[in-house]
Amino acid sequence: MSSNALYYCLVVIAINYLSSDLLRIFAYSTLLFWIIFKNIRYYKSLPPGPWGVPFLGILPFMNKRPPHLVYLNMSKQYGDVFSIQMGSNLTVCLGSTKLMKEFFSRNDSTDRPNTPLNNLLEGFGIITSQGALWKRQRMFLHEKFRALGVKLWPNTRFEKSISMEIDELIAELQESDGVPVNPGYLFGRHIHNVICQLMMNYRFQADDKNFTMFNERVIRGMQLFGLVLFGEHVPAYLKLPGKMEVLNEIKRNLVDISKFHGDHVVERIKQRANSAHNKEPADLLDCYLDKLDEENSMDSNDKKNIFPDVDPVKQIVQVMNDLFSAGMDTSLTSLLWTCIMMLKNPEAAEKVRSELRKFVAVGEKVTMAHRLQMPYIEAVVLETMRVASIVPLGTTHVNSKDWKIGKYVVPAGTHIVPLINKMNMDPEIYPEPELFKPERFIKDEISYGPS
Template sequence: MWSNRDERLFFFCENANFSYISTVDLHDDAEKSRSINKGPWGFPFLGILPFMNRRPPHLVYLNMSKQYGDVFSVQMGNNLTVCLGTTKLMKEFFSRNDSTGRPDTPLNNLMEGYGIITSQGALWKRQRVFLHEKFRALGVKLWPNTRFEKSIFVEIEELVTELNDSKGQAVNPARLFGRHIHNVICQLMMSYRFEPNDKNFTMFNERVSRGMQLFGQVLIGEHLRAYLKLPGKMAVLNEIKRNLVDISKFHRDHVIERVKQRETLTAAKEPADLLDYYLDRLDEEKSMDKNDKKNIFPDVDPVKQIVQVMNDLFSAGMDTSLTSLLWTFIMMLKNPEAASKVRAEIRKVVAVGERVTMAHRLEMPYIEAVLLETMRMVSLVPLGTTHVNTEDWKIGEYTVPAGTHIVPLINKMNMDPEIYPEPESFKPERFIREGKFTITDTFMQFGIGQRMCIGNMLARMELFLFFSNLMNSFEFSMPEGEDVPPLDGVLGSTHAPLPFKLCFKPLVV
């Protein structure tokens, strides 16, 4: 049965004047996709959209995969969508040059093709190479004693002080950890830190939180553009735009300020952060031919590109790292034996309260395994990132026409008993081989291929250092009478836990 909301939406779609689509277009799409392993057809114009608001999308797709197999297609409004449900398929197709397109949707188009997340073609390729190179130069590596490890410890030490000051009272870990996780990416980007009670940090949190709510209100419009013509939906879209302007202004102001500072320098100095590297490159390109393949700003406004890269790194880097850290603490509460093993491993290397550094990482394989097993079980981004194929694909006997939305079913792969026996059980040992931490080639949480998460090394550094040092400094528990949050959580831009509080008690030395 449809809800009243679904009936109203269907009535609107049946009676609206769609200038962007015709019955011929629908017929052509159906003919093209006839050779694809079909999932449920859904309804005219809407496809399966009416069913997607009843359960989280990844669970809907998971149930479909049980009936239709490891590769199947569905119609999501205007968009033909193909779901890939095995690591073999994901490796094979996401490593191809023609798999790196991004969906042409209203929300994606707000970024106008700038940044690193939604950019494509030459801009995306050159920016990705540049960012990889500069991340390494700034010390984002799994090696000891890098310059960026010191920046992370600035945040860890202040966080430890704040937790000591809480004196065992219940605190909101998302709020307390959030500023420090924010600061890690901010220091990398532009040597900036949010101080306690910083108004800008409050603004960012409000905009990001509100943005998640707003995206949910117009998500159908990603697949059915006419939905955005409904009363009130354009107002939501305009508010999203204003939020983006506010966040962009913060970063743009820092770019302008840095340019002014650099004009006063009498001699060149080593770049302190990503912004310095970008501005150095911008100076080099002033004398470079516009068509030079080394130009990392082909046919785009450089400042706008830098600002959107900062927006992307800030939002993606903060949200995923914070959410992973919160889930890991929940896993320790749900699996006290694993928590004991973590502390026992730390004790073999450093004393209680002493600093755990990247130099200790290879001696602590169980800790890294705990972090990965947590990501596997909760599927931080259960549907990965949607790709678009820029050319027709053949998947076995099936044809996938160019322009199709390709969705990896990460949660299905993470819970596949053939890959991970007893997938519902928390077993960090899955990622340890002969006493050494090993990322198996079936672990897909960071993605795979050319669009693999550009910040995966930064995330691994952050999580290892924050988690190991907090585990070596505190015992923690739920406030009296409160239950450990369930693994269901809530699905926004990531799969996050429900709000919860923790009590931190310093470990006895």
């Protein structure tokens, strides 16, 4: 029970001890007007937004439309910041790069929503972790990713992993001999392999049953999430017939994926126990286990624990789950949309080919060393992600303290959703945002004539 509800109960009990009926009527009327006044003042202090219905908010009016399209439409009426009630959750949407930068750089913006699906992960990983665990994991991963070569410089070890996958991808395309192929499946396995090599030095082979399982679980997981999205904001919804079974299937999917990663973690721990391990880490898993060995050998007073109050193996496994779910889907979608944009914009496609002919010899492979020589190709990638809004909504945050935005107040515990799709189509940042213009990301004039 909230402190306000408890206070109201105590007041009602006290009123009933009054001896006069007239006094009780007066006291009840005063309490009712005070509650109404307090609620009016509360709602007037919030950013503007549509009226919803009691207990459900705007959920009945979403009509099974994707949330990012609903929010984008509302932003046209209410502006860069607006509030909506989603069941029991107050949500504030930010559609301004200035506001997002200002508030998401604060330490009190890093909490995560307390929802049924988030709770399935028990606060492990990166996406749903918060507090000290989130902060220490974030710093650790940034440091180790750079050490493993995930940076914008040529001839890095990470680039070699990507190069290996490109060689195999080209070979598979040549073997197809012009027969149509499914680019989603073809790109997907090689993107998976890049992430897998980074995490645990592992590659999926063609027709690998584990890769098929991953694809099925990820696709099915997205479908299942859509079936219980309402329950994220109205937990009682999950008690309806059939909905608990959906939640249980989501749990089984998570168990299957976690088992694959968990088995690799356990196997690596056994390998390290049976041999001296003092070489350079081969992957992120080695980095984690080296850190775990280091902490286990230190006095408790000297530890800088990256696993505060959590099971290290569960945390490592969920980090791998997060990297797969976030990295594969976004990378694959970006590649597929880039192909679509080249088909829809033949002039841009010809400029890409011209730039390649100019700086890359026939039979030579594009590397990061070419990056500064080929700004148009990089601009095409950036413009594709802007127009397509690969990730239309940023990860939902929760503020741990009240925020003041102009004359409005965002109470602590609010779900904060950044509208990436709105920012990507902001005409003040991107003139004529509906047009595909890679040149907007290039400062200097470039000639695309014959080399």
